[in-house]
Amino acid sequence: MxxxxxxxxxxxxxxxxxxxxxxxxxxxxxxxxxxxxxxxxxxxxxxxxxxxxxxxxxxxxxxxxxxxxxIARCVYERHKTLLDFLVRVLGVDPKKALAQACGMEHSINEFTRKKIQALSEFFACKPEILKLWHQFCDERKKENNSGGGGKS
Amino acid sequence: MxxxxxxxxxxxxxxxxxxxxxxxxxxxxxxxxxxxxxxxxxxxxxxxxxxxxxxxxxxxxxxxxxxxxxIARCVYERHKTLLDFLVRVLGVDPKKALAQACGMEHSINEFTRKKIQALSEFFACKPEILKLWHQFCDERKKENNSGGGGKS
DNA sequence: TTATTTTTTTAGCCTAATCTAAAAATATTC
DNA sequence: GAATATTTTTAGATTAGGCTAAAAAAATAA
CATH class of the missing domain: 1.10.10.10 (Winged helix-like DNA-binding domain superfamily/Winged helix DNA-binding domain)
Structure with a gap:
């Protein structure tokens, strides 16, 4: 039970x-x-x-x-929501995203799933904000690439 | 191995x-x-x-x-990153978030973890955008509450 | 329709991760 | 320091989820 x-x-x-x-x-x-x-x-x-x-x-x-x-539909919805979020919002490589979504899809509840879906749609609806998010990521990448160039 | x-x-x-x-x-x-x-x-x-x-x-x-x-630190970092994201960005109840983070923490790789952390920080750094996101959620909630009031 | 190939099922084994009950070691209290 | 309580370990059982090998059924080809 x-x-x-x-x-x-x-x-x-x-x-x-x-x-x-x-x-x-x-x-x-x-x-x-x-x-x-x-x-x-x-x-x-x-x-x-x-x-x-x-x-x-x-x-x-x-x-x-x-x-x-x-039950199958619930799991499948979670799967699709997570995959979409990983790929479209986080920019994860689709093949790697698939494996991670398969792992995570058993752990989230419906509230969380809806919120993740909403977040994907939020970025999809607001291209200016999506752009800011990508810029934010790029800046962080630069910071990490500077800092510690060669060996000591 | x-x-x-x-x-x-x-x-x-x-x-x-x-x-x-x-x-x-x-x-x-x-x-x-x-x-x-x-x-x-x-x-x-x-x-x-x-x-x-x-x-x-x-x-x-x-x-x-x-x-x-x-290894322990990697897992723990993933745990903290996910918990923070669930609670602070998605607004999941902390107790429920804990269980879900514990489930997901074994499935994501370091690239994904960093991106999720970045996303939490993006919202933390940009209160105007965080506000827009919350508004976006509230609007969706309203839409769902209207639509289909009672039993047919 | 008979022979061959493919698919499914059965039977039996293995490992990971859990449990209970009881033995052994350690720690605490009198 | 002896008695008691706690903690850890051992021993053995159980369940989930996987495998291989071989039998049985179904599908395909000759």
Missing amino acids: GELSSKLEDYLEAILVVQQEKKVARVKDLAEILMVRPPTVNSAIKKLERLGLVEHQNYGYISLTPKGEE | GELSSKLEDYLEAILVVQQEKKVARVKDLAEILMVRPPTVNSAIKKLERLGLVEHQNYGYISLTPKGEE
């Missing part, structure tokens, strides 16, 4: 993502995007079935129950 | 924090702040010892090696 683990959240999210791309999700697809072996997917799916979050008959497709889909 | 798990990072960070508060860290202290039982601390400490990150003689105090302290 406790909280769903972040691993199981990952499986739900992956089912949602695969469904969006290929209509239906299979064990193989989940194994690929989560980078685990098929038997690992199998046992995770069984757990999620017991929890009433996915449906799956043997050798068949995997689908989300309404409750499972709700 | 792979990466340190986030659990083991937590132990290193906790040793650092306890040392700051009480000069020396003991099993009991770590068990308390990490909310686990003493035998759990014991086996974690043994692993960290094998990895050359802590020093500990039986029934004695626990201390960080230089390498362990370096």
